Amino acid sequence: MPLNDVLLDELRDMYSAENQLVKALPKLAKGAKDAKLKELFTKHLEETKGQVERLKEVFGHLGEKPTGEHCNGMEGIVEEGKDALEKDEEGASFDCGLIGAALRTEHYEIAGYQATIAMAKTLGMQDVIDLLTENLNEELAAAAKITEAAQPILLESSQEPEHKKKAMSAKEKTSAQKSREDEKAAAPGLRKKAS
Numbered sequence: 001m002p003l004n005d006v007l008l009d010e011l012r013d014m015y016s017a018e019n020q021l022v023k024a025l026p027k028l029a030k031g032a033k034d035a036k037l038k039e040l041f042t043k044h045l046e047e048t049k050g051q052v053e054r055l056k057e058v059f060g061h062l063g064e065k066p067t068g069e070h071c072n073g074m075e076g077i078v079e080e081g082k083d084a085l086e087k088d089e090e091g092a093s094f095d096c097g098l099i100g101a102a103l104r105t106e107h108y109e110i111a112g113y114q115a116t117i118a119m120a121k122t123l124g125m126q127d128v129i130d131l132l133t134e135n136l137n138e139e140l141a142a143a144a145k146i147t148e149a150a151q152p153i154l155l156e157s158s159q160e161p162e163h164k165k166k167a168m169s170a171k172e173k174t175s176a177q178k179s180r181e182d183e184k185a186a187a188p189g190l191r192k193k194a195s
């Protein structure tokens with residue numbers, strides 16, 4: 001498959017990812033307990049809507065339609081964000097889960113834009129590079145702002161008293177079982193020495 005087609009696939013993936021976030025970010029904003037974090041998620045939602053528009057422009061330059069590829073990676077990350085929102089935690093500790101989910105989201109997007117920019121550079125598509133770089137810079141700034149806002153929240157959470165462990169939900173039991181299977185599946189590879 002020529003690079004041009006790989007780029008198109010990746011861009012459609014990003015377009016789907018950004019659209020999924022337009023739906024998911026309001027839930028994070030609504031769920032966040034910390035006012036600063038809430039504000040950051042709300043602002044990034046507005047940026048994300050602009051990113052969808054920029055990607056449409058990219059497809060306009062390429063003379064292609066933006067749909068055609070669903071981003072499974074972002075679906076998984078959004079799903080993890082939902083888990084964080086369902087956690088039976090209070091205040092700062094609850095927000096710590098959202099921070100983890102939000103940072104995963106931003107870094108997944110950063111990787112996507114870095115890869116597509118590298119492809120567009122190889123193909124000499126300056127208009128596409130410029131638009132994608134605007135999106136990348138917003139993602140980098142969002143990740144930095146979340147990391148900064150996280151500091152006092154992490155500190156507060158570290159000072160919260162221990163509370164009794166509750167019984168695991170069915171979902172948590174399935175997750176724990178799968179994690180043991182992951183470990184088992186990795187075991188032969190871990191034993192193998194690089195030669």
Ligand SMILES: [Fe+2]
Pocket residue numbers: 018021048051109139
């Ligand atoms: Fe984005």
Ligand SMILES: [Fe+2]
Pocket residue numbers: 044048105106109138139142
């Ligand atoms: Fe983002």
